[in-house]
Amino acid sequence: MTTIADFTADLPGGKQAKLADKVGKVLLVVNTASKCGFTPQYDGLEALxxxxxxxxxxxxxxxxxxFGGQEPGSADQIEEFCKVNFGLSFPLMAKVEVNGPGEDPLYSWLKKEAPGLMGTRSIKWNFTKFLIGRDGQVVRRYAPTDKPESIAKDIEKLL
Incomplete structure (x- = not known):
């Protein structure tokens, strides 16, 4: 059975994070963008x-x-923007593709485990969220319009 432990994530600067190190934690995996109408959700993500x-x-x-070229910057620019504007303290990974032939394997798995409306797999926009349980399994997918604070009760159940 595949879990998040079977994947790695590229970090800014070219290093890799083993997501096996995250098993035992409850995770919220989010595709983000700095120039999106949903960018203010960074505040809610940081609060969680x-x-x-x-x-x-x-x-x-x-x-x-x-999605609309809304994350054009380099990893350093993205990190600086997020720290200055939102005070982010959670990890920012390297830029990824979440759909198409170049999609990150983690996102292929996430979409298979938690399809969207009517069974669609593709990510529709920035700030689609996936909740992962301590066992490394996908629990639920949330739409970009789902605000981070609305996910708090689901997080609390898993903690």
């Missing part, structure tokens, strides 16, 4: 991270430029 981080919760943000 601060509120539940000590209990074993973590947000993993994957910048993506596939």
């Amino acid at each position: 991270h601060k509120k539940y981080g000590a209990q074993g919760f973590e947000v993993l943000a994957f910048p993506c430029n596939q």
